[in-house]
Every structure is written in C-alpha cells, then in structure tokens.
Amino acid sequence: MREVFLFVHPTLGVLGILAALWVYVEAYSVDEARLRRMKIASFVVPALFLLTWVSGGLWDSFFYEADRAVMEKGSWAFVGDTAMEMKEHLFVVVLLLALYLPILASAMDLRRAAETRLPTMTVSALIVLLGFAMDGAGAILAGSVHVGMTTLLGS
Amino acid sequence: MDRYIHSFGGSFAIAVLLTALVFAVKVVSPGFEEWGEETFGHAWLYMGVLAIAVFIGLGLAPLRLTPSSRALATLVGGTAVISSLIIAAAAIAMAALE
Numbered sequence: 001m002r003e004v005f006l007f008v009h010p011t012l013g014v015l016g017i018l019a020a021l022w023v024y025v026e027a028y029s030v031d032e033a034r035l036r037r038m039k040i041a042s043f044v045v046p047a048l049f050l051l052t053w054v055s056g057g058l059w060d061s062f063f064y065e066a067d068r069a070v071m072e073k074g075s076w077a078f079v080g081d082t083a084m085e086m087k088e089h090l091f092v093v094v095l096l097l098a099l100y101l102p103i104l105a106s107a108m109d110l111r112r113a114a115e116t117r118l119p120t121m122t123v124s125a126l127i128v129l130l131g132f133a134m135d136g137a138g139a140i141l142a143g144s145v146h147v148g149m150t151t152l153l154g155s
Numbered sequence: 156m157d158r159y160i161h162s163f164g165g166s167f168a169i170a171v172l173l174t175a176l177v178f179a180v181k182v183v184s185p186g187f188e189e190w191g192e193e194t195f196g197h198a199w200l201y202m203g204v205l206a207i208a209v210f211i212g213l214g215l216a217p218l219r220l221t222p223s224s225r226a227l228a229t230l231v232g233g234t235a236v237i238s239s240l241i242i243a244a245a246a247i248a249m250a251a252l253e
Contacts, residue, residue, distance in 0.1 A: 057199040081250035088199050089242045092174045092206045093235055096167050099210065100231070103163050115224045116160065122228040126235050133239075 002063045009056035010138055013131060016048035016098065020127035023101060027120045030113045038120075042105035045127065049098035053091065060088070071141075071148040080144025083137040090137075094130045097123050158217070164227045165220035166213030168234040170206045175241035177202065182249045 019041050026038035064084075071080045101123050108116040181188040181198075188198075195201035221227040 053199070053203060057197065057203075060199050061197050078250050081253055082246050085246035085249050086243055089174065089178045089202060089246065090239060091199070092203055093171050093238055093242070095203060096170055096206055096210050097231075097235065099207070100163055100167050103159055103214075107157060107160050118224055119160065119164065119228040119231060122232045126232060130235070130239065 002059075005055055005059035005063060009052050009059060010135060012048050012052040012055060013134060016045055016052060017128055017131035017135075019044045019048060020098070020101070020124045020131065023105065024121055024124040024128065027105075027108075027117055027124065030108070030110065030117065032110065035108065035110060035113075038108070039102075039105050042102040042120075045101050045124075046095075046098040049095050049127075053095055056087075056091070067145045070152060071145045074144065074148030074151040076144035076147040080141050080148075083140040083144065087134055087137045087141070090130065091134060094127060094134060097127045097130070101127065158219070159214065160224075161221055161227060162216060162218045163210070163214035164231050165218045166210050166216075168220065168230050169213055170209040171234050171238040173209055174202060174206045175238040175245070177205070178242055179245045182245045182252065185252075 022041040023038050023045065026034045026041065030038070068080075068084075071077055074080075101120070104116055104120045104123060108120060181191065191201060192198060195204075221230050
C-alpha cells in the first residue's frame with residue numbers, strides 16, 4: 001500500500017499537468033471544437049489535482065515519517081526538508097489554480113474569447129510551471145532519502 | 156459568469172497570499188505550527204482546507220479587484236509568483252531552523 005500512495009500521487013500530478021497543457025493549447029486558438037475540448041479538459045484538471053492532494057497527503061500522514069528518519073541520516077537532510085516543506089505549501093497554490101481554471105474556461109465563448117483567453121492561458125501555464133516545480137521537489141526529496149539510505153548502509 | 160471570473164480571481168489572490176503569510180508565521184513562530192497541527196491535524200490538510208474555504212467564500216461574494224481581463228491575468232499571475240517565492244523562502248528558513 002505504501003508504494004501505491006508513493007507512485008500514485010506524482011502520476012496523478014503529471015496527468016494534471018498534461019491536462020492543463022491541453023487547456024493551454026486549445027485556448028491558444030479557439031474555434032467551436034477546441035472550445036468544447038478545452039472546457040472538458042478544464043474540469044479534468046481540478047479532478048486530478050484533488051486526487052493528487054488527497055493521495056499525497058495520505059502518504060505524508062502515514063508513511064513519510066520513516067523516510068524522513070532515513071533522510072535525516074544523510075548529508076542532504078536540509079535539501080530534503082526544504083523540498084518537503086515547499087511541496088506541502090506550494091501545492092495549495094497549484095490546487096487553487098486548478099480549481100479556478102474551469103470557472104474561467106466555462107465563461108469563455110466564441111463571441112468574447114479574446115476577453116477570457118489571456119487569464120485562461122495564464123492560469124493553465126502557471127499550473128504547468130508550478131506543477132513541474134512540484135515534480136522537481138519530489139525528485140529532490142527522493143534523492144535525499146536515497147542519500148540517507150546509502151549513508152546508513154555505508155555504500 | 157463574468158462576475159465570477161473576477162470575484163474568484165480576487166479570492167484566488169487573497170487565498171494564496173494568506174497561505175504564504177500563514178506559512179511565514181509558522182516559520183517565525185514554531186508554537187503556532189504546533190498549535191495548528193494539534194488543533195487541525197496535518198498541515199497539508201488544514202492549509203488546503205483553509206485556502207479552499209477562503210477561495211470559495213470570497214469567490215461567491217461580490218468582489219471585484221480588477222477592471223479588465225488583462226488586469227485579472229496580471230493579478231492572478233503576480234500573486235501566484237509572489238506567493239510561490241514567499242513559500243520557497245519560508246521553506247528554506249524552516250529547514251534551516253530545524
């Protein structure tokens with residue numbers, strides 16, 4: 001079960017990033033078909049990020065303590081702690097952007113696409129960029145645990 | 156629907172700045188963090204619930220901070236970047252103090 005939570009939350013997060021990228025591409029040049037696809041994708045984004053939030057949070061609640069104890073033995077403890085704190089709090093910004101995206105996309109129609117296009121593209125681009133930052137922080141955290149483990153095992 | 160674009164944009168800005176501010180206060184005052192975790196549980200849960208409550212609560216209120224869609228994009232983008240920088244700085248400070 002531990003590994004399921006560990007791998008499910010970044011997978012859902014990456015799928016959320018891809019869905020936000022999909023919204024960005026569709027919003028770039030809107031016609032009737034693109035608008036319909038963009039609106040569907042805009043609702044997929046918050047669904048995936050809400051699942052990412054819950055699955056990552058449950059992993060943090062039930063399984064992170066053991067990883068942290070291992071990480072603290074290594075020389076990357078400071079980097080790992082920073083990455084974890086960043087992930088925990090920066091994710092709130094990504095989650096709110098994801099919840100805001102369908103509100104923006106739902107208001108867009110062909111008649112006044114120019115009005116809502118810029119905020120929609122801004123929000124979807126921010127989700128992609130901050131989402132990648134979250135993924136990077138997760139990779140650093142995994143690296144910090146690995147350094148702690150090699151310190152403990154002496155290899 | 157136009158009203159909600161602007162009200163939720165404004166509520167997003169307030170919610171993310173509040174999140175960054177609460178995190179900064181937790182770094183400066185470790186007692187506040189302990190109280191938060193004892194009272195509300197894990198930080199990932201109560202910080203997220205707080206932010207979503209502010210986002211939805213203010214978003215449904217008649218709030219309009221921006222006159223145009225360009226200003227709305229600037230507000231949302233600007234507050235997201237500023238909050239992210241505050242959170243990154245606070246995360247470094249918190250790890251250094253532990």
